[in-house]
Amino acid sequence: ALDTETVLHTEGLTKQFGDFVAVDSVDLEVRDGEFRSVIGPNGAGKTTLFNCLTGALRPTSGTVRFRGEDVTRMAPHERVRRGMGRSFQISTVFGGLSVRENVRLSAQSVAESEGEIGLRRQLFTPTDRFESVESRTDEVLAEIGLEDRGDDYARNLAHGDRRRLELGLVLATDPELVLLDEPTAGMGSEETRRTIRLVEEVLADRTMLLIEHDIDLVMNVSDRVTVLNRGQVLATGTPERIAEDDDVQRAYLGG
Ligand code: ADP
Numbered sequence: 001a002l003d004t005e006t007v008l009h010t011e012g013l014t015k016q017f018g019d020f021v022a023v024d025s026v027d028l029e030v031r032d033g034e035f036r037s038v039i040g041p042n043g044a045g046k047t048t049l050f051n052c053l054t055g056a057l058r059p060t061s062g063t064v065r066f067r068g069e070d071v072t073r074m075a076p077h078e079r080v081r082r083g084m085g086r087s088f089q090i091s092t093v094f095g096g097l098s099v100r101e102n103v104r105l106s107a108q109s110v111a112e113s114e115g116e117i118g119l120r121r122q123l124f125t126p127t128d129r130f131e132s133v134e135s136r137t138d139e140v141l142a143e144i145g146l147e148d149r150g151d152d153y154a155r156n157l158a159h160g161d162r163r164r165l166e167l168g169l170v171l172a173t174d175p176e177l178v179l180l181d182e183p184t185a186g187m188g189s190e191e192t193r194r195t196i197r198l199v200e201e202v203l204a205d206r207t208m209l210l211i212e213h214d215i216d217l218v219m220n221v222s223d224r225v226t227v228l229n230r231g232q233v234l235a236t237g238t239p240e241r242i243a244e245d246d247d248v249q250r251a252y253l254g255g
Pocket of ligand 1: 017020022040041042043044045046047048049
């Protein structure tokens with residue numbers, strides 16, 4: 001029997017590219033409300049793991065369960081409908097639409113499917129669905145602090161505000177679990193700090209799974225850290241315990 005507190009659960013998750021095993025029998029359990037980070041050196045298999053979780057890649061073997069339901073073979077958008085929100089390194093913001101329209105589209109994509117599938121929380125009934133999308137849009141704009149920028153073209157946002165909007169698109173789907181793949185990739189150290197602070201601020205009360213290369217970055221924000229090395233889980237524990245782990249030190253020093 002599965003613990004009801006478990007939001008995401010993988011068992012024996014494996015992805016091979018030919019003979020090469022990029023993700024190797026990964027067992028992962030993310031609990032309700034936890035901020036979990038998955039770290040590892042370059043080539044450890046983080047992105048491949050992330051893609052197996054979102055449905056962008058189909059694992060060679062093993063299972064992915066979300067709230068106890070087997071989603072291993074489910075399409076990405078079906079996972080989003082069930083509450084697995086995700087954000088990519090590649091931005092999904094439409095520059096030619098307003099900030100509000102971007103958020104509304106994201107909220108709408110989930111609202112429409114709820115009537116069809118009915119597996120997620122029943123937030124909307126058919127008659128008030130439109131109103132609900134509008135109010136959800138307002139809520140999100142307030143949460144990300146862009147309530148005064150709703151009518152601006154997304155392409156005119158400053159970089160930091162654009163980041164806010166990207167997180168807003170995830171929030172608009174009202175995810176139970178937020179999957180983030182290296183949200184600070186390609187950023188300088190100051191911008192990185194600001195982005196992590198933003199993630200903490202905007203997504204604070206959500207269950208999070210953050211994929212990140214930079215070990216120092218995740219230490220202050222994570223409840224638990226999983227270290228991936230050569231496709232395998234090397235260690236899982238509190239940041240304090242991970243920081244002291246000899247195997248982890250060696251993996252990062254390439255020993
Ligand atoms: P990380 O995100 O931790 O840097 P990746 O998941 O990107 O690691 O890659 C893990 C390993 O799998 C690397 O050795 C990479 O070369 C290999 N790999 C990733 N994607 C493919 C692919 N489509 N075909 C073949 N090998 C791949």
